[in-house]
Amino acid sequence: MSGPRILILASCGFLGIGLLAPTLTIEPRAGQFTWLVELWDEEATKPVTYSIFGAIRDLYLMNNFFLALVLGLFSILFPIFKLSLYWLVTDRHPNSGSVRSLLKWTDRLSKFSMVEVLFLALLILTVKTLPGGSEAKIEWGAYAFVTSAIGAMLIPLLAERPKK
C-alpha cells in the first residue's frame, strides 16, 4: 500500500474518532453573579462537553437547521468527500484520463483545506468572547479532528502527479 493511501486511511480514522470524541467543554459563567446563578439554576453553570457530532445533533434538535447544516456539511460531509476523492485518485493509474479530472477536483478542494478546522476555531472564539468569563476548553477530540484535517492536506503533496 502506498504512502498516500496509508495517510488517507489514517486521516479517515482520526476523522471518525474526532467527530465523536469530546471536542469542546464550555464552562458558563456570569461574571460576579456566577454564584447567584449557581444558586438559582444549578444546571446553568455546569460544564457541558460536546463532540462535533453531538453539537450538530443538538443544533438540529434546537431547530437551528441552518447552523446544523453548515456545520454538518463542513465538518462531516466535506472531509469525508475529500478523503474519498483522494482515495479514488490514488486508486487509478497516475496517467489515466479520469485522474486528470479528479485531480482538478482535488485542486479545487485544496482551496478549502482546513475549512473544517476554521469552523471549529470560530466556534471556540465565539464562546471565549461571551461576557461573564465563560470558558471554552479544547478536548482531545479536537486534536484528532485537526490531525485528520492536516493529514488530508498533506495527501496531495505525497500523491504522485501524472507524468508528462
Add this chain to the structure above:
Amino acid sequence: MTDLSDFDAPKRPWLSLLIPILVVFGFGGFYLIINSNNTPDPIGDPTARTGTGGIKQGLVKGQTYYLFASEIELYPTNLENDPWDGGENGPDIRYRILWQGNKVFESEEKDDALIADWSGLSLDLEWGDLMGKTISPDEAIKAARIRYEKGGVVEIVVEDDDLTDDDDAGRAEIELDDLMIGKNEIKLKKTSINAVRRINLRALPHGSALKDLVELMK
C-alpha cells in the same frame, strides 16, 4: 504524449469510494464501543457534574452563622382546626427568628401557600447597578446572624399574615446543639398551639468562601 485509457482502472471505481467512508464509520463505531462502558457520554450531554453531597458537620462554638428557613410547611387547618383564611385562600406565611429574646430576622411574606420557600437570597437592584455594582454575599443573604454557644436556642415563629390580625401558626424552639451546617429538617406535630408541619432550617457559616456557601445552600 500518450493518454492512457482507464483500462487499468478498477471496474467499479465508485465502490472504492466506500472504503474511506467505512473507515471513518469503523473508527467512530470502535470509539463508541470502547467508550460505551465509560460514562458520561460526550455526545452533547453535560459532563463533569459537581457533587453536592457532603459530610454533615455540627456548629462550632463561638462562630457566627447565617440561619434561615428554606421551607416551611403548614397543616391544612389552623390552630382551631378551621380553614386558614376563612375561605378557599391559603395562609400568607411569614416567619421570624428570635435569638436571645430578640427578633433578629423577619422573612418576606409568601401568599396563599401551605408550603412556602425562601432562597435566603434577595437583591434589590436598580438598572444602573447592573453596570458596575459590586455585590457581596453578606449583602445578598437574607438570614439571621447568630452565634453558636453551647446550650443556645433560637425560636422560629411562624405566622399567617392577615389584613386585620396576624394569626400564630406555631413556634418551634430549636437547640443550636442539634443543628448541623447545611439543611436541618424539623418535623412538628399538630397541637392546639402548633399548626406547622415541617421547617427546613439552613445554617451557613458566616464568612465562608463564596463557593462553600453556594454548595451549602443547594
